[in-house]
Every structure is written in structure tokens, then in C-alpha cells.
Amino acid sequence: MALALVGSLGRKGATLLAVLTLSFFIAGWIRPSPFAEERGIPEAVRRAEERRIGLDRPLAVQWARYMGRLARLDLGDSWRYDQTVNGILASALPHSLLLGSLALAAAIPAALLLGVLAASRRGGWLDALLLAKTTLWILVPPFVLGPVLLVLFSVRLGWFPVAGWGTARGAVLPVLALAPAYAAALFRLVRGGIVEALDEPFSRAARARGCSRARVLWRHALRPGLAPALGYLGPAAASVLTGTLAVEKVFAIPGLGKHFVDAVLQYDRNVLLGTVLVYTAFLLALTAVTDGIAAWADPRMRADRRGARG
């Protein structure tokens, strides 16, 4: 068990390193100068600045130095702001985590409840209504929903602040803008998974043994039916927890999403790599967690894995 854990961690570490290395070399290969500005600085000063941050060295040398700093958990300085990357992550990530957590806390229970309800009334009017509504939520992205909510509830009605992040009232609209898209996607996966599980031989066998519909649903179909939703939830959670640019920008939330986009546009390579590192680490960790939960939920997955291991 311990060996398996170490092995798993090792594979994830190697994946993280590979992603960082690939990102480093792609960013280094296609880069413009980070000092390209309309009002140019003298060539000699530009070269001096590039020397100071190591851009004059071969890319492989730059990578080695970056990895050496990374081993000390030093992600370097921002090339644009007077901040270290560690400082940027420390100040921005908590906001993204909070926003993402609140959105998931709203989306997951809603998706579960409505998904089970729709699956249990498959083909009925409630199922059709919920499917139509969630399609709409998927089609309306947060960067459209956000401003609509602001105009209605902040400007017209004055119920919530426009840029009030940091207060309970200030969190309501950003969460309402972000949660529906995830809730809608999860709902469809929960509903679809349970419907499929209800058609499986084990569910038919349970009904044949005289189990009630409710028992078949809750006792036999629910857990295996959640597997597709859990497969989606890992990457989705990683994405929403590490920054959603559109919502952060509209609601003036100082999260990480904005830093990632700005780092690309400004060629702030250290910040770019720092955000890639955080996102990849979250993705790997959360995918492992949701894979584990999926395996617990669906015994067939455990059996498959045992079979694969021979």
C-alpha cells in the first residue's frame, strides 16, 4: 500500500515536472522580449535587463537555474510587478480557492439532488424541464451571466455590491454567476450516469428480487451512477479553484485567473510557470482524489483494476 502510494506520488511528480519543462521551453521558444514597450528603453539597458534575469543564457541553462530555484520552492520574481511569484500566488490563490469552493459548494448539492430527481422521473415533464434549463445554463457563460446579474441586482435593485468581494453579500453574485455552468454540467452527468446504472443488469436483478424503485435507485444505482460525474469533477474543480478569469475580472476579485492571462500577454514567464505549476498540481491531486472516490463508489472499477494488475 505504502509502495503503491509512493509510486503514485512519484508518477504525479514526474508528470508535474514534465508539464513545467514543456511549458518552460514553449514559452522560451516563442517569446518576445518582456521589455518590448511602445516607449522603448535603450538597447544597452534592454540587454542589461535581459542579462539580469538570465535571458541571455541558453534556454537549457535557464531551465536548470529555474529548476534549482524550484527545489528551494523559490518561483522567482515577477518581471512585471514588484513582487515575487510566491507572493503573487500567496495573495491571489486564496481568493480563487474561496470563490471556487463556494461555487462548487453551491453546484454539487444542486446537481446531485436534481440529477437524482430527474433520473428517477426519466422521460417525465420534470426531467424534460430540468434538461432544458440546464442546457440553457451551459450555453450562458459566466462572463455573460455576471454582468447581467450586476445590472439587475446591484445597479437596478441595489441588493448586492458591484465589487464587494471580501464580504458575505459581495460573494453572492460571483458565486451565482459561476456555479450554474458547473451545476448544469454535473447534473447532466449525474442524471445520465444514474439512468445508465438503472438499466444495468444489477439494477434489473434487484428489481426482479422485489426491491422497490427507491431502493434500487439509492442502494444499487446511485454509487456506480456517480462515476462519470466524479470523472468530470476532478478537472473541473482544479479549473474553478485556480481562477476563473471572466468572473474574477467582472467582479473585481483579485484571484489567480487574471495573473495567468496577464502573464501570457506580458510575457511574465515566472508568473506564467507559477500558475501552470499550481493548476497542474491541483489537477493531479484532485483527479487522484476523485478517481479514488469513483473507485469506492463503483465496485466494478476496483475489480477492473485488480484484473488489470493480474
Added chain:
Amino acid sequence: MSPLRRIAPSLLAACALAPAADAPVPPLRVTVAAEPESLDPALARSVSAVFVCRQLFEGLVELDPETLEPLPASASSWEVSDGGRTWRFRLGARRWSDGTPVTSADFARAWRRALDPRLAAPYAYLLFGIRGARAAYEGKGDPAAIEIEAPDPGTLVARLERPDPSFAALLSFPTFFPVPKGAEADAAWTEPGRIVSNGPYRLAARRRQRDLDLAESEGYGGARPAIPAARILVIEDLNTGVMMFRAGEADWVRDLPASQIPALRPLPGFSSAPYLGTYFYRVNVRRKPFDDPRVRRALGRSIDRDLLVKALLPGGEAPARSFVPPGLPPYDPPAGPAFDPEAARKDLADAGFPGGRGFPAFSILFSTSETHRRIAEAISGMWSKHLGVAADLKPMEAKAALEATQKGDYDVARSSWIADVPDPMNFLEIFESGSGNNRTGWASGPYDGLLASARDEADPARRAATLARAEAILLDGGPILPIHVYANQALVSPRIRGLAANPLNHQLLKRLRRE
């Protein structure tokens, strides 16, 4: 009757009549569109960083908010001698926010620091007028030879290479602001709790990417600001800024989305004023057939700027008739080429391309933006219609577009230039033949000569006339096609007074008051 009962009525009356304890003045809430990249005045580059530095720090001089004339600030007076080359400043009584006096040595140290190439100060070039400065910055001279002296704590002397009547106005730029002792050794000196500033406000708190709280600096020494506290809100989404204004969460929104300007105009508090900046196209004269001034003249004369501005730019922008925008008296910009398609066709035919026949297809390079695209499409259409030439659009990510322009890898490229200081030289010098900001390959001996001559001219009116002759050369078949002059729009609460619409959008919070 007990003594208490005798005096009770008087006591009660006194309580009723006593003024209520002064209600705290709410902070002025101002939005900026980007997080300041640094609060170090020597490193401030963006509009938001320069704006914040202007509130926290104070230079020798500040600009009159209406006329942009230099006014005493940290310097109580100055005198100019030696034919305009020696400037002697007397400092007024000012203190840093930690209570220590501001001295001339603080200014001298800051100016030398900005000229250290290791700092890579983006506006170090503004100090190149000081004798010895450029040579030291370029590593060709001894930094000790930079002629900035602090003979006593209340006197600062600077000697210039040449007389420069606009030197006082330059000093209002943050690069000339003082920095506290120890700034060189402490990379984190601008952090809240550590930063020491000499302006009317100090930094009370900062939440990165969110807001900065400014509070009145008790030790300042100048006139106390009427509004003792301000919160500068970092609001990148311009639509959010407008909604905050409408919801009463912001008093002054400094950046507005262009698409909403027509809808915002009727709002009380909307303002629009010309801005000292020009939107123009560069033409790469290193590439044929753009090396022929007749081709460049033809391109310039076939742009209907009035139509373009009316149709595409609802924010109060004006067609650009020249490169240097109006609004810098005594400078009177010369009139550039007017829209004249017939003359344009004749120029093109004289250049060997009658009706556009044989003219190679070329591209208009611009950084990806809806506004740039629409303008490029319109101009491409005008060139096709009036000249019969084909220009396709080449959008590119901003930094990549800048690099392409810097490397000369373009035919025609969108550009803009915003003045740092109210001086036409700030525009015209970028097209000197040796300038790193030229990027067109264009070089004109007479143009360079006129600029050099203007630099030696102490009389403002004669200097302006010389610069106007230089600009006339630039506009007549030169490497640029001016398109429009920028405008600056804002939403300001009608209760806020003291904001003046100057073309640099140079605003000081200490001058504002709330009604």
C-alpha cells in the same frame, strides 16, 4: 434645590447645542484600470502607477491643473541663469511621512539613482538634459560627472547641456521625485508599513490587485488636502467601473469602455477632454515602395479622418491634423496633409503607380483589438477606393506586434504616442534619426538640425516656431500618418469639485474637495 437640579437644565441645553463629534469624511473612491506595477517613482511606467506616485510623492514642481504651467511644489522658488543652463531650486519646508525633513540631497540622490542603468528606469531619458547624465547612463561617462549638486539641504542645482525652457515642466514627472534614504538598499521599500513618501498622502494599506488606501500625511508641510483619505480601486473591467459609479460605489471612474460612451454622455458627471496623445500609423521607409515620399503622401492624403472619427470613435476623439496634438501653447502645430483623394492619386501616379497598378499588396500591422481592427479596415477600404491599392490586416498579440515594429518587420504599423510632459519635443524627438523609438528607418538631416537648434533655443516662442518647422517636414511625406487625437473620458460624482480637464489628465487628489 440641590446644586445638580439647579444646573441640570443648563447642562441639558449645552448637550443639545454642542456640535456633534465630527463625522469621519468618507474616503474618495477612485478607480484605476490596472494594478500599479511599482510605487517606486523611478520605476513607475503605467498610467495607474504614475497616478498613484503623484499622490504619494511630490516633486520640486507640479503642473497647474488647468494651464499645465509649472508651479512651486517642494521647491518654493527657482532661478535660471547661465543662459538657461543653470537651474537653482530653493526647497520649501517639507517632511517625509516618517517626520524627517526632505532635503536637496534626497532629490540629488534620486536623480542619480534614476540614471543608474542597472535600475532600468523607463523614463531615465527625461534626465538626459542634465550635463553628464546621458554619458553616465550609456556607460560612456563617470556618474560623478553628472552635474546635480546639493550645496546645502535647502538648495538643489542642476546644470543642463543646453538651455531648456521646458525643464521645469519635466520635473513634475515621477522620475524626478525624491526617494527616501535606504531605497537603494531595500528592494521592498515600497511595501505598506515600510514605504516613506513625501507627498500630501501616505500609503496606509495595500491589497494587491484590489485597492490602495491613501491617508493624509501629517508631516507633509504643504497645504492640507481637503479630502483626507482616498481609496484607489483597481478595476480592470471598465464596464464594472461604470456599474460601480452607477451604484454609488465609486466617486471617480477614470477609464470608460469606448462602446458605452454614447450611452454615458447624458449622465451627470460625464466628462470628455482632449488628451495629449496621437494615434498614428508608422510607414516602414526601408521597404519599397514606401521609401518614396510620394507614396507616403498619397497614403496620408487618402485617409478621410473626419469620416473615420465620426463613424468609429464616439468618445470625443478628434481627427489628427498633425503629429503633435493642439493644446501646448505657444506651440502651434502645422497643418498636415488634408484629405485630398485627387492629389493623392496624382502623387501615386508620379511615383509610378497610376491607379494603383503595380503597387504591391501590403499589410497593416496592429495589436489585437476591436478598435484597431475597425480603424484598419476603414483605412484599408479608403486606400482601395481612392488609390486602388490593396492593404490586408495583420493583427498580432501586443508584445509580438511591438517587437515586429522594433525589428522593422512590417509595412505599415499602428502606433500611438502619449506625452509624458507638456512639450512638443516629447513627440518630435522620437523621429530623430538616432532615436530608438523611430522604428521607421526615416532620417532627415534638416529635421534633426531643426530639433538640435530648438534644443539650443532659450526663448519659448522661437523654440516653438523651430519645432513647428521640423514637424512640417515630418508631415510632408514623412514616415507617419496621423489619424486621431486621443480623448480622455471619465465619470465624476457631481459632489466632487476641483478636477480640471487638462490634456495630460494630470490630476492631484490634494486639490479636490467634496461638497
